[in-house]
Amino acid sequence: MKPHLIILGAPGSGKGTQAARLVENGFKHISTGDLLRSEIAKGSELGQKVSGIISRGDLVDDNTVMALLKANCSVDKVSYIFDGFPRNIAQAEMLDAELLHGRKTLAVYFKIDLGILIDRVVNRRTCGSCGEIYNLSTKVPLVADVCDKCGAIGTLKQRKDDNREVVANRLKIFAETVEPMLAFYRSKGVLVEIDASMQEKDVFSELETVIS
Numbered sequence: 001m002k003p004h005l006i007i008l009g010a011p012g013s014g015k016g017t018q019a020a021r022l023v024e025n026g027f028k029h030i031s032t033g034d035l036l037r038s039e040i041a042k043g044s045e046l047g048q049k050v051s052g053i054i055s056r057g058d059l060v061d062d063n064t065v066m067a068l069l070k071a072n073c074s075v076d077k078v079s080y081i082f083d084g085f086p087r088n089i090a091q092a093e094m095l096d097a098e099l100l101h102g103r104k105t106l107a108v109y110f111k112i113d114l115g116i117l118i119d120r121v122v123n124r125r126t127c128g129s130c131g132e133i134y135n136l137s138t139k140v141p142l143v144a145d146v147c148d149k150c151g152a153i154g155t156l157k158q159r160k161d162d163n164r165e166v167v168a169n170r171l172k173i174f175a176e177t178v179e180p181m182l183a184f185y186r187s188k189g190v191l192v193e194i195d196a197s198m199q200e201k202d203v204f205s206e207l208e209t210v211i212s
């Protein structure tokens with residue numbers, strides 16, 4: 001079995017885009033942001049609890065997200081791509097102690113100048129039907145308002161937390177929390193860095209090299 005992959009990177013660094021492509025290499029993609037947004041869409045008790053937190057761009061508390069993650073993955077049979085978890089050193093420790101239990105992992109840091117990310121994120125659109133990720137300035141659908149992947153019409157949506165003010169808060173939190181996580185994985189000898197400012201296809205080919 002391949003190692004589990006932990007993608008560390010700022011909002012807009014391309015975690016979701018690359019994870020979706022890597023699924024074709026046999027990984028299973030799990031995004032705590034997607035799981036939380038799906039709880040909000042369902043109107044569940046958890047969704048109601050986290051909706052305001054996510055709209056402000058703050059982090060949901062560690063135990064809540066860890067419980068959601070554990071309820072949605074089973075790490076024995078398939079290698080996962082963890083996208084958006086961990087977000088801080090406490091979550092990095094929890095992931096190892098409560099889920100991975102020392103299983104082989106590789107942490108990949110999507111390194112990028114945070115200054116370019118607000119524009120990337122506010123221009124993101126996501127297909128509400130299949131989750132395909134687009135960008136109004138760099139990756140538009142071939143036919144306006146039709147999803148290239150699933151063909152759904154009029155389903156491209158902007159996330160509620162993708163406005164300038166909220167993205168600025170998300171980036172600030174990322175900048176405050178990333179270094180101890182990098183140090184954690186570096187000290188275990190499992191950290192690699194990829195330049196996430198390259199074109200999407202070039203980031204992907206580096207990722208493939210790293211996991212092979």
Ligand code: AP5
Nearest residue numbers: 011012013014015016017032033060084124134135199200
């Ligand atoms: P989450 O959904 O994880 O959001 P995020 O970490 O802020 O990351 P994004 O999804 O915004 O960016 P991405 O790196 O996936 O970029 P993408 O590939 O889409 O979390 C949302 C919220 O949920 C958090 O703020 C928090 O409230 C809560 N939450 C989630 N997990 C949590 C946890 N563990 N603990 C506590 N709270 C948690 O790409 C972005 C755009 O860039 C797209 O338009 C794309 O087309 C474009 N793009 C991608 N790659 C490239 C490239 N190489 N070149 C040019 N453009 C590119």
Ligand code: MG
Nearest residue numbers: 015016031033
């Ligand atoms: Mg994402």
